[in-house]
Amino acid sequence: MSKTLTKIAQQLKDTDKKVQLIYAFNGTGKTRLSRKFKQLIAPKDNSGEDDEETDQFAWPRNKVLYYNAFTEDLFYWDNDLTGDAEPKLKIQPNSYTSWLLTLLKDLGQDGNIVRYFQRYANEKLTPHFSLDLTDVTFSLERGDNERSGHVKLSKGEESSFIWSIFYTLLDQAVTILNVAEPGERETGQFDQLEFVFVDDPVSSLDENHLIELSVNLASLIKSSQSQLRFIVTTHSPLFYNVLFNELKGKACYILERFEDGTFALTEKQGDTNKSFSYHLYLIEAIKQAIDDNKIERYHFTLLRNLYEKTASFLGYPKWSGLLPDDKQLYLSRIINFTSHSSLSNEVIAQPSPPEQQTVKFLLNHLINNYGFWQQETMNGDSHESR
Numbered sequence: 001m002s003k004t005l006t007k008i009a010q011q012l013k014d015t016d017k018k019v020q021l022i023y024a025f026n027g028t029g030k031t032r033l034s035r036k037f038k039q040l041i042a043p044k045d046n047s048g049e050d051d052e053e054t055d056q057f058a059w060p061r062n063k064v065l066y067y068n069a070f071t072e073d074l075f076y077w078d079n080d081l082t083g084d085a086e087p088k089l090k091i092q093p094n095s096y097t098s099w100l101l102t103l104l105k106d107l108g109q110d111g112n113i114v115r116y117f118q119r120y121a122n123e124k125l126t127p128h129f130s131l132d133l134t135d136v137t138f139s140l141e142r143g144d145n146e147r148s149g150h151v152k153l154s155k156g157e158e159s160s161f162i163w164s165i166f167y168t169l170l171d172q173a174v175t176i177l178n179v180a181e182p183g184e185r186e187t188g189q190f191d192q193l194e195f196v197f198v199d200d201p202v203s204s205l206d207e208n209h210l211i212e213l214s215v216n217l218a219s220l221i222k223s224s225q226s227q228l229r230f231i232v233t234t235h236s237p238l239f240y241n242v243l244f245n246e247l248k249g250k251a252c253y254i255l256e257r258f259e260d261g262t263f264a265l266t267e268k269q270g271d272t273n274k275s276f277s278y279h280l281y282l283i284e285a286i287k288q289a290i291d292d293n294k295i296e297r298y299h300f301t302l303l304r305n306l307y308e309k310t311a312s313f314l315g316y317p318k319w320s321g322l323l324p325d326d327k328q329l330y331l332s333r334i335i336n337f338t339s340h341s342s343l344s345n346e347v348i349a350q351p352s353p354p355e356q357q358t359v360k361f362l363l364n365h366l367i368n369n370y371g372f373w374q375q376e377t378m379n380g381d382s383h384e385s386r
Contacts, residue, residue: 002262005029008255009037011265012231013195017251019221022233022265023240023272024255025285027298029263030233033255034068034199037231041195061096065173066197067166075162077152078135086150089136089158100169101133103189109168116164120209121157136161156205163201163213170196170220177226197231202239214239218246237278237309241271259292279313282306286363295356303362304335310370322370323362334358 003011012020024030041064074092078085091097104110114127124141140148153161173190182191198217202210221230233255234240244252256264272278282302289295304319311319320332334355351359 002258002260002264005033005036005263006040008263008265009033009040012037013040015251017249018224018229019247019250020229020231020253021240021243021247021250022231022253022255023237023268024233024235025298026235026301027296028235028255028257030199030235030255031068031070033233034066034197035070037195037197038064038066061099062192064195064197065166065170065193066195066199067163067201068197068199071166072159072162075158079152086137087152088150089138089153089161091134091136093134098133100165101129103187104165104168104172105129105133107172107186109172112171113164113168116167117161120160120164120205120213121153125151125153125157127161156209159201159203160205160209166201167216167220174220174224174226174228177228178224193228195229195231197233199233200235200239202234202236207238210236210238211242214242215246218243221247237272241273244271259294279306279309282309283363283367286359290356290360290363293356295351295359297351299359300335300351300355303359307335307362307366310366314370322366324365331358331362335362 022030022033042062074094074097076090076092077087078090079087091101104113110129117127118125122140126139126141128137128139130136137150138153139150142148173193173196176185176187176190177193179185182188185191201217202213205213217232224230232243234243244250252268252270253265254268256266258264282305286299286302286306289299307319307322311317311322314322316322320328323331
């Protein structure tokens with residue numbers, strides 16, 4: 001039965017499970033769900049003291065901590081190309097970032113931020129916070145008391161650094177709340193904390209670091225002895241599957257969005273392969289978009305994911321090896337360009353008619369040439385398997 005995101009947020013709140021794990025395709029509404037959940041747990045007051053655009057994290061933090069795309073938006077690069085200054089990562093000044101960084105510094109956790117970051121990035125790549133905690137610079141430590149000049153991080157390194165700050169905060173929250181008596185805790189900042197909502201912390205990570213992050217997060221969740229409850233959403237099958245296998249007693253769901261703007265949160269048993277046959281789900285999602293003439297650019301991402309999964313299953317070293325030989329280079333470029341958001345023309349969600357035909361062609365090519373079969377049912381509908 002379809003619901004609004006607010007009702008799904010209420011469903012998550014009312015569930016007594018320690019951990020709720022949700023899978024959804026990109027663009028389904030995971031980030032919006034996290035914000036609806038935040039508003040439900042700690043409704044914004046009418047004082048007007050906090051600005052939703054710049055200080056959206058501040059007011060609910062006593063009851064819910066959450067990480068999503070907006071968390072990363074609080075950090076931005078100051079390249080100062082005209083002044084030829086060395087690059088620094090600026091931190092959006094608001095009550096949330098000030099509270100977070102000051103708290104971690106007071107708890108002596110700035111060293112742990114560095115340690116977690118170097119685990120996911122490079123053991124010699126070292127962050128340096130300014131005294132007023134408004135920006136961060138990065139250098140490569142050479143091991144002889146010398147360091148490089150300030151360097152700019154890759155997107156993956158930047159995401160890892162921001163996650164490392166949040167993870168350090170979460171680690172402290174779990175550790176401190178594990179002390180049963182509030183009066184004996186190192187700080188009372190987390191005494192009212194009820195929920196942690198983590199939305200896709202795995203963007204731009206390679207598989208090795210993604211697995212490491214997943215295992216670390218699962219270990220932290222398992223170490224929690226308080227009443228703290230966790231909700232984790234992701235579009236990554238690998239991240240979902242690692243957490244599924246690491247965590248016991250969790251509730252697992254898939255979040256779906258319908259054309260009328262409503263949603264469904266369907267409980268699943270098993271990982272993405274066992275519970276909803278991920279490759280079949282991808283096929284159905286792309287086929288539906290083709291049939292409804294509603295192909296968008298993210299369908300190229302789904303198509304590439306399907307090719308990657310099929311190539312892995314069949315033992316191909318590269319997914320592009322499944323493409324037609326005479327158009328392999330051209331089609332791999334089309335999929336790469338349209339499944340990433342690095343090109344300026346990709347702000348347009350609707351692909352051109354030739355691009356839409358490419359999606360249809362490549363889906364049919366995969367189904368017809370690589371072991372997918374169609375089973376005719378009594379009503380004439382077909383179902384693909386492999």
